[in-house]
Amino acid sequence: MKDENGTIKYFISVREDITEKKILYKKIEEQNIVLQKTIRKLNDAQSQLIQKEKMAGIGQLAAGIAHEINNPLGFITSNYHTFKKYTLKIEELLQKYKDALLNFSELSTEKKEKILDDIIEYEKNNKIAFVMEDLFELLNDTNEGLERIKMIVNALRAFSSIDQLNEFSPYDLNEGIKTALIIAKSKITYDTNINEELTDIPNIIAIGAEINQVILNLILNAAYAIEMKQDSNEGMITIRTYQKEEYVYCEIEDNGIGIKEELINRIYEPFFTTKPVGTGTGLGLSISYDIVVNKHQGEISVESKEGIGSKFVVKLPIKGRVSILN
16 A cells, blocks of 8 residues: 555555465366376277277178179189080080191092081081070170179278278268168068169268268168068168258168157167167167267158158268368
């Protein structure tokens, strides 16, 4: 305090013991470090769960995929043996022609006719005309089989290895659906038809492998629901894509067993499953929800009636998560 001349006569001193605050701040800093480490561990665990679920899905499909490859491989192998047999016949015929041409002009008419008759008889007995025609069909069938195997292998590669670094990049949802259908085909066995209603939609910015995983999981769930219904009517899975404003949509609808009303709010819970023990992990829809909602800032919803069927709707932003957050 100052007097009228401005001279300081008194002053007030306030002291505070901040030891407790320092200790508290230090504890908070330590807890933050622990929390950050825990978050990193949770993120790592989540990534591992997603990878394990994806690979488990591939493992469950492995036998079916092997069957899908073995079908074309079987007739390719059969065609090869037939082709080899045909080649030996043609090789022998060519040798007959080659032998006939040696000194042919110097031979008597009788010997010439005998050689030609032998060749004609060989062609007739070995059905050379049919062999020549069948060769082209064998080659076409073999080519179709090889293309089928190539398509399955490419689909597996696209499903399992694309975007390994978890980076957002341009992604074709329609192509992702086609890839998932190729992989899922071996599991769609219960007289089920696939109805594709894929419209012309733009590429989106997404982690392609993860969206593939979501689509595959929903298709397999639809196939399982139809199988469990055991209806005399044909099963039907309808897959639609369309665009609304800044989002693309994917609908996967089935006429399967449906979901009980009291369970519908639990389907995204981790480890919740209605499948028998050993046939499901209970992580499929939980991970799908995390991928769509948390990672891609999209939406996933379901409409279902027990005994009628279900429809899952996946909504994804075209420009990706980054643009939404910005």
